[in-house]
Amino acid sequence: MLLQTNTKKIQSKLADYCRTGELTLTTEVNQKHVHHYRRLVYNIIDDMLQSAFPIFYEFVDTKLWDEIVNTFFSTHACQTPHVWKVPGEFYQYACDNNLKEKYNLPFLEDLLLFEWIELDIHTMKDEEFPAYKAKGNWSDDILVVNPEYRILSVKYPVHTTAPSTIDVNNPGQYFILIYREPKKGSVQFLDISILFALTIEKIEEEKTITEITDELQTVFSFQDKAFAQEQIINFCKDLQQKDFVLGFKK
Amino acid sequence: MTQVKKMKSIQGKTGIGFRKDFAEEFLNENILQPNFIEVAPENWIDMGGYWKRIFDKVTEQYPLTCHGLSLSIGSPDELDWDFLKKLKVFLKQYKVKIYSEHLSYAKCDNAHLYDLLPIPFRDDAVNHIIERIKTVQDFLEQKIAIENVSYYTAVAAEMDEPTFISNIVNGADCNLLLDVNNVYVNAFNHKYDAKEFIKKLPLDKVAYIHMAGHLQVEEDLIIDTHGKNIIDPVFDLFDYTTRLIKPVPVLLERDFNFPEFNELQGELNRLQKICNNVWTPQHAATN
Ligand SMILES: [Fe+2]
Numbered sequence: 001m002l003l004q005t006n007t008k009k010i011q012s013k014l015a016d017y018c019r020t021g022e023l024t025l026t027t028e029v030n031q032k033h034v035h036h037y038r039r040l041v042y043n044i045i046d047d048m049l050q051s052a053f054p055i056f057y058e059f060v061d062t063k064l065w066d067e068i069v070n071t072f073f074s075t076h077a078c079q080t081p082h083v084w085k086v087p088g089e090f091y092q093y094a095c096d097n098n099l100k101e102k103y104n105l106p107f108l109e110d111l112l113l114f115e116w117i118e119l120d121i122h123t124m125k126d127e128e129f130p131a132y133k134a135k136g137n138w139s140d141d142i143l144v145v146n147p148e149y150r151i152l153s154v155k156y157p158v159h160t161t162a163p164s165t166i167d168v169n170n171p172g173q174y175f176i177l178i179y180r181e182p183k184k185g186s187v188q189f190l191d192i193s194i195l196f197a198l199t200i201e202k203i204e205e206e207k208t209i210t211e212i213t214d215e216l217q218t219v220f221s222f223q224d225k226a227f228a229q230e231q232i233i234n235f236c237k238d239l240q241q242k243d244f245v246l247g248f249k250k
Numbered sequence: 251m252t253q254v255k256k257m258k259s260i261q262g263k264t265g266i267g268f269r270k271d272f273a274e275e276f277l278n279e280n281i282l283q284p285n286f287i288e289v290a291p292e293n294w295i296d297m298g299g300y301w302k303r304i305f306d307k308v309t310e311q312y313p314l315t316c317h318g319l320s321l322s323i324g325s326p327d328e329l330d331w332d333f334l335k336k337l338k339v340f341l342k343q344y345k346v347k348i349y350s351e352h353l354s355y356a357k358c359d360n361a362h363l364y365d366l367l368p369i370p371f372r373d374d375a376v377n378h379i380i381e382r383i384k385t386v387q388d389f390l391e392q393k394i395a396i397e398n399v400s401y402y403t404a405v406a407a408e409m410d411e412p413t414f415i416s417n418i419v420n421g422a423d424c425n426l427l428l429d430v431n432n433v434y435v436n437a438f439n440h441k442y443d444a445k446e447f448i449k450k451l452p453l454d455k456v457a458y459i460h461m462a463g464h465l466q467v468e469e470d471l472i473i474d475t476h477g478k479n480i481i482d483p484v485f486d487l488f489d490y491t492t493r494l495i496k497p498v499p500v501l502l503e504r505d506f507n508f509p510e511f512n513e514l515q516g517e518l519n520r521l522q523k524i525c526n527n528v529w530t531p532q533h534a535a536t537n
Pocket of ligand 1: 429460503
């Protein structure tokens with residue numbers, strides 16, 4: 001490397017100052033003006049996270065928000081060259097460092113995940129849409145779904161309930177279908193039951209609804225299997241209206 | 251009409267930084283009429299869905315130049331090859347002839363900072379950066395343009411700024427993106443003469459110009475915000491600069507605090523008028 005250790009060290013100290021706010025450079029920089037670098041760099045991260053996590057930002061008090069963002073930025077080395085992907089690293093950081101316990105916010109990971117995935121689905125690279133036909137047999141044909149989606153499994157209803165009213169003592173199991181509507185590219189999310197979450201999983205395995213109902217029979221022990229199958233078909237028909245189920249495999 | 255626009259040369263023409271903030275309005279109205287647009291590739295690489303469609307639509311209509319943010323050419327860190335590979339694909343896909351980056355660093359100790367930090371003006375940094383620019387140019391199979399950045403403190407400098415810039419641009423045989431507003435900002439902040447500074451640069455290497463507004467935040471400090479209109483002294487400095495160089499594309503940078511489109515178009519018109527005045531063939535013939 002052509003860069004000498006001393007120069008490298010100075011660059012490192014300036015970068016470190018921008019991340020932590022702790023200045024260790026003295027005569028190397030203008031002491032009166034160098035603080036603008038810390039301010040400008042920090043604001044970029046702060047603004048990005050505020051816009052990515054509006055619900056969480058609204059919920060926490062400013063002091064706690066600042067503490068979390070500051071600790072994140074000073075201790076986590078951001079890896080992505082795309083600043084708009086930093087919120088994904090922030091979510092991962094919150095999980096890795098168990099912030100939900102540290103700040104006694106049991107729903108924190110669920111909320112950050114929900115907010116991040118909404119953004120991620122909106123911007124994710126275009127997936128190739130599989131070929132499908134518009135008409136078919138709902139029971140015995142394989143359904144084709146929009147490939148631009150995620151199903152989240154969360155313990156708290158962060159998608160339906162404001163954080164301040166979530167009952168933290170009553171975790172449950174919730175499934176959220178988040179997908180990108182193909183015509184306009186807007187993000188839709190739906191609260192779905194475990195039955196329907198499993199249905200989508202099995203559609204992806206190229207199973208027909210008749211086969212899916214048979215398999216789910218072993219899990220849910222339906223009293224009335226025909227009725228259960230009808231429910232699943234109705235759910236899929238509704239998802240077709242909502243541009244998630246595209247049609248039937250050719 | 252859109253096809254004609256794409257084929258035209260952008261030398262001596264004015265363009266604007268394309269922003270998501272005004273994308274829809276831009277596509278739906280005909281008020282803002284740049285000759286080309288510029289984007290940061292980092293904001294569009296790997297992007298799909300709604301924004302990808304907007305991007306494809308706008309790049310069908312306008313020639314595109316790219317101005318990077320994350321290459322971090324002045325960084326002590328290794329170059330990011332994964333990023334460079336994606337960048338190369340992107341530049342080829344959108345037929346980008348002008349790709350520029352800042353003469354600064356935005357990543358250090360394996361952490362991105364997403365802003366432009368000033369490099370120590372030193373010989374070892376010069377040599378280090380020359381090698382990196384050469385590597386990038388070889389890999390991308392095209393010359394890149396390096397931009398003089400605004401800075402708010404010199405950092406352990408051992409040479410002056412024009413020497414630093416000139417040594418790098420000449421040593422790497424790359425192009426220079428001359429940001430005229432940054433010269434003005436730095437001349438104010440570091441108390442030098444802007445015109446004298448420009449004269450010391452390798453002006454034969456200027457391939458692109460940036461113009462922008464700024465904000466004075468302290469009695470002795472201006473920040474390069476791109477959030478205000480260009481001020482008259484910067485227009486004057488631009489006029490001065492155009493007389494020293496060959497025709498190049500001129501880009502208006504506006505990143506936030508957007509005025510009405512007709513106001514932005516007014517700035518483009520004023521820039522274009524200066525370009526036409528100095529760079530038209532008649533003028534060159536009488537010079
Ligand atoms: Fe610039």
